[in-house]
Amino acid sequence: MDPTLLSLLEAIPQKPPRSKLETHRELIRQLRRKGCTYRDIVRILHESVGLDVAVSTIHSFVKVRAKHRKQVQYELPPLESESKPISASSDDVTSRIAALRAKPIEQKTRPKHFHFEESEPLKLVGQGGLR
Amino acid sequence: MKTGNTNKRIVFTMGGKGGVGKTGLMVALAEWFEVHEIPFTLLDLDTENKARGSLKHFFNGSVTKVNIHTPAGLDTFIDHLESGTSIILADMGAGSGQVASDWFDAMYEDVSATGARFTAVGVITPDPASVESVLAWANRLQDRVQYVVVQNATSSQSNFSYWDSAEQAIRFRESLSPTVIRMEFRLAELENPARQHGVRLGQVAMRQNSVDELKRASIVMRAESYRRRLFSEFDRAKDVFLP
Numbered sequence: 354m355d356p357t358l359l360s361l362l363e364a365i366p367q368k369p370p371r372s373k374l375e376t377h378r379e380l381i382r383q384l385r386r387k388g389c390t391y392r393d394i395v396r397i398l399h400e401s402v403g404l405d406v407a408v409s410t411i412h413s414f415v416k417v418r419a420k421h422r423k424q425v426q427y428e429l430p431p432l433e434s435e436s437k438p439i440s441a442s443s444d445d446v447t448s449r450i451a452a453l454r455a456k457p458i459e460q461k462t463r464p465k466h467f468h469f470e471e472s473e474p475l476k477l478v479g480q481g482g483l484r
Numbered sequence: 485m486k487t488g489n490t491n492k493r494i495v496f497t498m499g500g501k502g503g504v505g506k507t508g509l510m511v512a513l514a515e516w517f518e519v520h521e522i523p524f525t526l527l528d529l530d531t532e533n534k535a536r537g538s539l540k541h542f543f544n545g546s547v548t549k550v551n552i553h554t555p556a557g558l559d560t561f562i563d564h565l566e567s568g569t570s571i572i573l574a575d576m577g578a579g580s581g582q583v584a585s586d587w588f589d590a591m592y593e594d595v596s597a598t599g600a601r602f603t604a605v606g607v608i609t610p611d612p613a614s615v616e617s618v619l620a621w622a623n624r625l626q627d628r629v630q631y632v633v634v635q636n637a638t639s640s641q642s643n644f645s646y647w648d649s650a651e652q653a654i655r656f657r658e659s660l661s662p663t664v665i666r667m668e669f670r671l672a673e674l675e676n677p678a679r680q681h682g683v684r685l686g687q688v689a690m691r692q693n694s695v696d697e698l699k700r701a702s703i704v705m706r707a708e709s710y711r712r713r714l715f716s717e718f719d720r721a722k723d724v725f726l727p
Contacts, residue, residue, distance in 0.1 A: 467659040469623035475612050475650035 374414045377402065385415060491727040492570050492599065494561050498606040499530065499576030499584075500617025505607045505636040508679075509667060510575045511542045513605075513725070515686050515711070516718045517571065522726075525569040527560060530577030539575045541682040552580060557587035565600055570727045581617075585624035592628050602629040603724045606662075609638045612646040619652050622660055630724045631662035637669040663724050665717040668710060674703050685711045 354362075374381065377398065384394050391411045398404045495513070497506040507530070517524045526547045528539040540547040550560045564572050576584065596602075604625055606618035618633060635644050647653050656662070674688065683693045688707035691699055698704075718725065 466627050467622055467656055469619040469652055469656070471616070471620050471623070473652075475615060475646050475652055477645065477649045478651060478654065479649070 372414055373404065374406065374410070377404070378418070381411065381415065391415075492565050492572075493601045493603060493725070493727040494565070494572045494574065495603040495605060495725060496529075496572075496574040496584075497576050498604050498618055498621040499578050499580040500606075500621055501611070501614045502578035504609050504611070504614045504617075505634070505638075505667065506605075507537060507539055507542075507575055509605065509607055509634050509636070510539060510573055511684055512667075512711070512714055513718060514543065514573055515684055516715050516725075517573075519686070519715070522571065523569065524571040524573050525564050525567075527564065527572060527574040529558075529560075529574050529580065536682070537679050542684055544682075552576075552583050557583050557590075559587075559591070561600075562591070562595060565595075565598070571725075581621055581624065584621070588625055588628055596628070601727070603632060604629040605632045605634060607634045607636050607667075608644065608647050609636050610642050610644060610646070612650070615646045615650060615653055619656055622656055627660060631660055632721055632724055633662045633664045634667055635664065636667040640669050642669060663721045665721050667714060667717075670710060671703075671706060673697070674706050674710075685714075 370376075380398075381394055384397065389397070391408045394411050395406060395408050398406060497510055499506060510526075514524060514526060526539060526543055528547045528549045529552050530538060531549075531551050531553065540549055548560075548564075552558055552560070561572060561574070604621065606621065608614040608618055622631065633647070635642075635647065657664075677683070677695055677697045678685070678688060681693070681695045681698070683695060683698055685707050687693045688698045689704060689711055691704060693699070698707075
């Protein structure tokens with residue numbers, strides 16, 4: 354990354370978590386793993402921690418973080434692992450170009466030798482047909 | 485995976501118009517191979533054809549009945565080629581054109597790369613619809629197969645003017661060069677009981693059947709001479725029937 358941008362990034366402080374559920378994140382995760390419903394979690398948080406939240410809040414909290422986890426899974430690999438060195442020897446390149454030129458182009462459509470229009474009736478020769 | 489299928493041929497009827505004599509032709513062709521002691525596999529792909537008059541009716545246990553109206557389509561050809569048979573005779577049912585066309589589009593390139601060859605047999609009668617049906621199939625299959633067109637005389641005075649003189653039929657003959665053979669008109673006294681009881685011409689000619697009306701001397705001789713002339717037509721077209 355550009356050094357200017359890097360220093361800009363470092364200058365921006367980490368924002369504190371906005372959700373009041375963030376401090377109970379691990380508890381919620383474990384409760385979900387044990388099969389608790391969102392309604393169960395609401396009740397447990399109320400009884401154990403004295404925290405009152407709506408069922409939909411718990412649902413959104415879990416959903417948003419689940420999304421984040423998925424994004425991490427599909428994170429792009431570092432740039433350096435994407436490409437491998439290509440031999441730049443002029444002989445190799447010439448032969449590769451020649452091979453590419455010689456490679457036949459795949460025919461996508463077969464040339465038709467015979468065409469018959471199924472919707473048209475047979476025309477007898479001499480009745481508006483051939484000759 | 486490419487397996488060698490050189491010296492293998494699939495002969496199939498172009499199942500367009502129903503009732504033109506496709507199964508009768510295939511039965512006679514199977515007999516021709518039998519007489520020459522050339523092994524073949526019979527596939528009955530006509531799921532609409534009732535038991536009586538179907539390929540299975542004439543050959544019973546030696547026929548494999550296959551439903552081609554599945555996503556696999558005609559893949560059964562590949563499986564039977566793999567089993568070692570050099571010739572497959574397949575009787576396609578009426579209305580199987582789209583299935584065959586789709587299968588050829590998807591599979592032909594790879595199957596033909598193994599060396600297997602295809603012969604499409606179209607049976608025509610004086611009815612112009614039978615000619616249209618063959619032309620419609622040819623329009624789909626193009627030069628991926630070799631063609632045999634069988635003129636099936638359904639009466640003693642059959643007139644094939646639509647095949648002979650229709651502009652489209654002429655174009656087909658000029659561009660795809662089908663081999664044309666003739667099936668003579670068969671007397672009802674021979675044809676009807678033979679179909680009814682699933683008796684082949686050879687079985688009539690050699691009196692190898694239990695149907696009294698097919699044992700009459702005149703019927704036996706009719707069967708013999710009819711078979712001899714039809715076999716000579718097959719001999720003429722042998723290049724497109726043999727692997």
